[in-house]
Amino acid sequence: xxxxxxxxxxxxxxxxxxxxxxxxxxRAVVFFVVYGVLIxxxxxxxxxxxxxxxxxxxxAGLTGILLLGAVGRLARxxxxxxxxxxIDWPVALATVAVAALxxxxxxxxxxxxxxxxxxxxxxxxxGVENPVTAVLLNLxxxxxxxxxxxxxxxxIGLWPLARGGAWLEPAGPLHHAxxxxxxxxxxKLLPPxxxxxxxxxxxxxxxxxxxxxxxxxVLAAAxxxxxxxxxxxxxxxxEPLWRFALLVGPALFLALxxxxxxxxxxxxxxxxxxxxxxxxxxxxxxxxxAVTLALMVLGPPESGAAQ
Amino acid sequence: xxxxxxxxxLLVALGLYGLIAxxxxxxxxxxxxxxxxxxxxxxxxxxxxxxxADPVPQALIITGIVVALSASALAVGLVVAHARATGSQVLxxxxx
Numbered sequence: 001x002x003x004x005x006x007x008x009x010x011x012x013x014x015x016x017x018x019x020x021x022x023x024x025x026x027r028a029v030v031f032f033v034v035y036g037v038l039i040x041x042x043x044x045x046x047x048x049x050x051x052x053x054x055x056x057x058x059x060a061g062l063t064g065i066l067l068l069g070a071v072g073r074l075a076r077x078x079x080x081x082x083x084x085x086x087i088d089w090p091v092a093l094a095t096v097a098v099a100a101l102x103x104x105x106x107x108x109x110x111x112x113x114x115x116x117x118x119x120x121x122x123x124x125x126x127g128v129e130n131p132v133t134a135v136l137l138n139l140x141x142x143x144x145x146x147x148x149x150x151x152x153x154x155x156i157g158l159w160p161l162a163r164g165g166a167w168l169e170p171a172g173p174l175h176h177a178x179x180x181x182x183x184x185x186x187x188k189l190l191p192p193x194x195x196x197x198x199x200x201x202x203x204x205x206x207x208x209x210x211x212x213x214x215x216x217x218v219l220a221a222a223x224x225x226x227x228x229x230x231x232x233x234x235x236x237x238x239e240p241l242w243r244f245a246l247l248v249g250p251a252l253f254l255a256l257x258x259x260x261x262x263x264x265x266x267x268x269x270x271x272x273x274x275x276x277x278x279x280x281x282x283x284x285x286x287x288x289x290a291v292t293l294a295l296m297v298l299g300p301p302e303s304g305a306a307q
Numbered sequence: 308x309x310x311x312x313x314x315x316x317l318l319v320a321l322g323l324y325g326l327i328a329x330x331x332x333x334x335x336x337x338x339x340x341x342x343x344x345x346x347x348x349x350x351x352x353x354x355x356x357x358x359x360a361d362p363v364p365q366a367l368i369i370t371g372i373v374v375a376l377s378a379s380a381l382a383v384g385l386v387v388a389h390a391r392a393t394g395s396q397v398l399x400x401x402x403x
Contacts (some may be wrong), residue, residue: 005308109353114354150377
């Protein structure tokens with residue numbers, strides 16, 4: 001399989017080069033999506049299916065939609081890339097030096113035992129069987145709690161950029177799709193499947209690859225597709241229900257973390273209740289993640305410009 | 308698995324080149340994402356021991372991927388707002 005790994009790494013580097021320095025912004029973004037899928041494949045090769053799912057769904061999927069949307073918006077604002085990037089030799093030489101240092105660092109790190117044995121030892125007490133979910137929602141729950149707050153912070157930073165200051169309008173631009181077009185067709189075909197896959201990923205995350213982030217992303221993608229196909233109206237901050245959906249996951253996570261003080265410390269879940277607590281947190285976190293990611297990808301409201 | 312760690316190191320350098328050399332702001336957002344996934348690949352591949360993937364780097368990388376998307380979304384929002392205000396996606400200092 002060494003040939004496969006070599007070919008995969010070569011393709012990854014080629015796709016990344018085309019995305020960073022190739023001509024044409026649209027082509028660069030398309031190459032970036034290809035690059036994301038190839039990176040997801042490399043996670044499969046490294047035996048990390050949870051990361052592969054996250055990379056394919058978020059790194060390639062949602063980031064791709066976000067960047068493609070930006071290419072369109074920039075073109076409409078008359079702000080295309082001024083010219084194809086030229087090779088900047090002084091910078092290229094400096095980054096070759098950085099590359100040499102990093103490769104030297106990678107090769108000089110001696111393999112150690114890692115933390116896998118410790119996690120395996122703790123696993124029976126975490127309430128779940130998937131070690132990655134155990135780390136995310138129990139052993140290192142701090143990181144995940146703060147991450148859900150980071151998502152919210154980014155969204156709060158984004159919304160003041162609404163056009164004309166009309167931040168209560170529905171998210172993103174108005175979407176129109178041809179009634180008989182590909183987008184409208186896919187918009188009807190894919191969401192039921194995506195809903196099933198998303199919910200399954202969250203449920204399976206306790207014992208198999210999957211989890212709140214991967215499942216939430218698939219649900220967000222389904223929602224974005226429905227909105228882009230013009231089938232449903234984009235959510236907006238004017239409706240309290242959407243604000244509730246944004247907040248409920250991190251708020252519940254925080255509340256259960258504080259409740260942990262009774263049993264020994266912040267974010268300490270008693271062994272007997274851990275499975276139930278993690279499942280409840282994952283369910284509501286999935287909802288909040290899905291709505292936050294969908295709003296982020298759609299972007300701040302733009303319909304305010306017409307008024 | 309060292310091969311993947313070395314690829315990650317090269318991706319970090321490649322993204323760093325784009326971040327400095329590219330003038331179009333959206334291109335810099337793409338380059339920033341390449342740096343990010345290069346770091347993840349280095350981290351993940353180095354956390355691979357004796358045929359077993361370490362769950363701690365995996366969890367941190369998943370967290371990192373989500374944070375990278377939030378940062379990109381905020382960056383894209385600012386780039387678009389800048390372009391609408393000035394009609395260009397190149398910063399004034401870089402245009403000279």
